[in-house]
Amino acid sequence: GAVVSQHPSWVICKSGTSVKIECRSLDFQATTMFWYRQFPKQSLMLMATSNEGSKATYEQGVEKDKFLINHASLTLSTLTVTSAHPEDSSFYICSATSGRAGGDTQYFGPGTRLTVL
Amino acid sequence: QKEVEQDPGPLSVPEGAIVSLNCTYSNSAFQYFMWYRQYSRKGPELLMYTYSSGNKEDGRFTAQVDKSSKYISLFIRDSQPSDSATYLCAMITDSWGKLQFGAGTQVVVTP
Numbered sequence: 001g002a003v004v005s006q007h008p009s010w011v012i013c014k015s016g017t018s019v020k021i022e023c024r025s026l027d028f029q030a031t032t033m034f035w036y037r038q039f040p041k042q043s044l045m046l047m048a049t050s051n052e053g054s055k056a057t058y059e060q061g062v063e064k065d066k067f068l069i070n071h072a073s074l075t076l077s078t079l080t081v082t083s084a085h086p087e088d089s090s091f092y093i094c095s096a097t098s099g100r101a102g103g104d105t106q107y108f109g110p111g112t113r114l115t116v117l
Numbered sequence: 118q119k120e121v122e123q124d125p126g127p128l129s130v131p132e133g134a135i136v137s138l139n140c141t142y143s144n145s146a147f148q149y150f151m152w153y154r155q156y157s158r159k160g161p162e163l164l165m166y167t168y169s170s171g172n173k174e175d176g177r178f179t180a181q182v183d184k185s186s187k188y189i190s191l192f193i194r195d196s197q198p199s200d201s202a203t204y205l206c207a208m209i210t211d212s213w214g215k216l217q218f219g220a221g222t223q224v225v226v227t228p
Contacts, residue, residue, distance in 0.1 A: 107163065111159060
């Protein structure tokens with residue numbers, strides 16, 4: 001159980017275009033989803049916390065108008081990178097929890113590698 | 118000072134050896150501790166989840182938590198080349214499950 005999927009796994013786009021990444025919890029309802037980015041040989045950097053039916057909470061320094069997050073259902077959250085630039089090239093990973101109070105664990109998706117040309 | 122400190126390695130061990138990994142943390146409010154394994158270009162995979170001080174064993178993996186010293190450890194027995202990966206410690210920081218990660222330790226198990 002506790003499977004999280006991401007789509008696409010790999011995407012290349014031109015500078016200035018927008019890219020949407022989907023994150024789905026396949027066998028549980030995810031009241032909370034998290035979006036991370038990871039640069040080579042670095043740890044995961046939390047971008048935002050997304051709760052179903054409400055606006056995402058962004059970490060300091062993350063542009064909410066550039067990284068649009070929608071958590072429309074208990075099994076789906078999307079991250080849209082708007083007007084992507086080469087510096088947005090990174091590995092984007094989502095995770096999900098069932099959101100119980102206290103120490104619920106996060107289950108991670110396989111990641112999406114974004115390359116902006 | 119970072120809230121969670123973890124040596125990035127790399128840590129190289131011969132096949133069959135015990136791998137010893139650790140993290141220290143500064144916030145005594147942290148109560149839930151996890152170890153994730155991440156292969157290159159993949160998402161992290163949960164290995165161990167612990168709450169209280171003491172040991173927890175699962176197969177070849179043993180997780181230790183010492184809350185008085187703010188120190189957690191992961192031991193991998195009978196290491197295999199397939200254990201070569203980056204190991205990340207993580208701690209839950211709020212009621213939504215937000216995680217604080219260590220830097221990750223790269224482990225290389227040589228045949």
